[in-house]
Amino acid sequence: EVQLVESGGELIQPGESLRLSCAASGITVTSSSMTWVRQAPGAGLEWVSVIYADGRTFYGDSVKGRFTISKDNSRNALVLQMDRLRVDDTAMYYCARLLTAPGTMGLDYWGQGTPVTVSS
Amino acid sequence: DIQMTQSPSSLSASVGDRVAITCRASQSIIKYLNWYQQKPGKAPTLLIYGASNLQRGVPSRFSGSGSATEFTLTINSLQPEDFATYYCQQTYSPPLTFGPGTKVDRK
Numbered sequence: 001e002v003q004l005v006e007s008g009g010e011l012i013q014p015g016e017s018l019r020l021s022c023a024a025s026g027i028t029v030t031s032s033s034m035t036w037v038r039q040a041p042g043a044g045l046e047w048v049s050v051i052y053a054d055g056r057t058f059y060g061d062s063v064k065g066r067f068t069i070s071k072d073n074s075r076n077a078l079v080l081q082m083d084r085l086r087v088d089d090t091a092m093y094y095c096a097r098l099l100t101a102p103g104t105m106g107l108d109y110w111g112q113g114t115p116v117t118v119s120s
Numbered sequence: 121d122i123q124m125t126q127s128p129s130s131l132s133a134s135v136g137d138r139v140a141i142t143c144r145a146s147q148s149i150i151k152y153l154n155w156y157q158q159k160p161g162k163a164p165t166l167l168i169y170g171a172s173n174l175q176r177g178v179p180s181r182f183s184g185s186g187s188a189t190e191f192t193l194t195i196n197s198l199q200p201e202d203f204a205t206y207y208c209q210q211t212y213s214p215p216l217t218f219g220p221g222t223k224v225d226r227k
Contacts, residue, residue: 044207044221045219045221058215059215061121094164103151104170104173120157
């Protein structure tokens with residue numbers, strides 16, 4: 001059974017940094033493509049970042065230059081380093097595995113989310 | 121960047137109804153289009169990937185169609201557990217944008 005468990009979310013002040021982790025079981029993060037998706041209170045889903053199996057990384061415009069996605073191979077985990085946090089980064093943060101199949105890709109496994117609140 | 125739109129933004133329906141939600145991409149995404157269901161307080165779940173492939177364990181009343189820039193999610197014979205918000209997402213090219221969502225509630 002595949003499980004993704006996020007951790008690290010908390011109440012934090014604007015301008016500070018936070019590191020989110022997503023511990024995986026049932027899949028090998030090293031050989032998987034993984035994403036972060038967030039959802040502000042009462043809002044829709046916003047894609048944040050992806051790290052493909054080949055190591056390429058991409059970011060949404062709102063987090064580019066402030067967030068860094070990576071893999072912790074020793075812990076079989078996905079990591080999101082968030083710097084220079086802003087009030088509008090407040091959201092539930094989900095990690096998800098990007099299923100890749102010929103001609104298609106979808107987010108097939110999701111964690112339960114970890115809440116990040118940025119407020120003074 | 122590829123922009124995604126959905127229509128309608130919300131709809132009211134009854135159990136047993138047939139429901140259709142449309143998703144449009146600002147440029148061709150071939151068939152790199154996925155549909156997700158989200159219930160309040162829960163993570164989204166994948167319903168359809170590759171425009172028309174039913175994810176394992178998803179009931180067959182859900183179906184997807186379309187290609188290029190226009191896609192449709194259809195729910196045949198809406199069930200009580202289907203009242204939720206539905207999102208499309210393109211995975212053709214980063215940023216892997218989501219549509220704004222369609223809330224399906226009880227009439």
